[in-house]
Amino acid sequence: MLVSAFEPFDGQRINSSLETARVVCREDHPRARLVLAELPVVRDACAERLIECIEQELPDVVLMLGEAGRRLSVQPELVAINREHYRIPDNAGNRPRESPVVADGPVGYFSTLPVNAMAARMQEAGIPAEVSSSAGLYICNHLFYRVMHHLALHHVPVRAGFVHLPFLHRQATEGKGDVPGMAPETLTAAVRSAIDVSLESTDPDDVTGHGPQQVTL
Ligand code: PCA
Numbered sequence: 001m002l003v004s005a006f007e008p009f010d011g012q013r014i015n016s017s018l019e020t021a022r023v024v025c026r027e028d029h030p031r032a033r034l035v036l037a038e039l040p041v042v043r044d045a046c047a048e049r050l051i052e053c054i055e056q057e058l059p060d061v062v063l064m065l066g067e068a069g070r071r072l073s074v075q076p077e078l079v080a081i082n083r084e085h086y087r088i089p090d091n092a093g094n095r096p097r098e099s100p101v102v103a104d105g106p107v108g109y110f111s112t113l114p115v116n117a118m119a120a121r122m123q124e125a126g127i128p129a130e131v132s133s134s135a136g137l138y139i140c141n142h143l144f145y146r147v148m149h150h151l152a153l154h155h156v157p158v159r160a161g162f163v164h165l166p167f168l169h170r171q172a173t174e175g176k177g178d179v180p181g182m183a184p185e186t187l188t189a190a191v192r193s194a195i196d197v198s199l200e201s202t203d204p205d206d207v208t209g210h211g212p213q214q215v216t217l
Helices: 016-026 045-057 115-124 139-153 184-199
Strands: 002-006 035-039 061-067 075-077 079-081 108-110 159-165
Touching: 002 016, 002 045, 002 139, 016 035, 016 061, 016 159, 016 184, 035 045, 045 061, 045 139, 061 139, 061 184, 075 115, 079 139, 108 139, 115 184, 139 159, 159 184
Parallel strands: 002 035, 002 061, 061 159
Antiparallel strands: 075 159, 079 108
């Protein structure tokens, strides 16, 4: 199983997704070999790097992680959309406005990981979690869309999805004002739940399973 996480961005010293993924991927998992891909917060480069890792590692599952600092819960993302509009430049200074992620690509792709089951498993463990219907218009959505598009285009039989994590407590208290944060143990438990659920059989109530499904309007 390939797990990806992002470097810090927006002037931060750490990224909650990378801090958490490093801890979880160092542990032995009874049913999977976890490989971590650390990605730049840079348009195109992040997706190229992860697609290269997918081609090298040939995983069964790709779990992409990112930080969404102001969110109040851990949020499995339902859908990647073919739109980008960056509120702040990425780490290489790119700032596309009102652009498609892939020209002439489909409007979106559903996650092929069981997002509802993931959120439910996290909630059972006492972790605030809910399915999100938008991964935003920044780098996380860019990566998610590009990966799903690659898998669909090349008929790669890999299940993939994205989970956004809130800030860690220590980021929330670093002078950014009134923002929420979670304990490291909470985020690692959430990611372990996401991994376990992704490896289990799929929930029929979820949008999952049979290769990337395009979103049509
Ligand atoms: N979060 C940003 C990009 C990198 C990250 O961790 C996002 O939500 O787009």
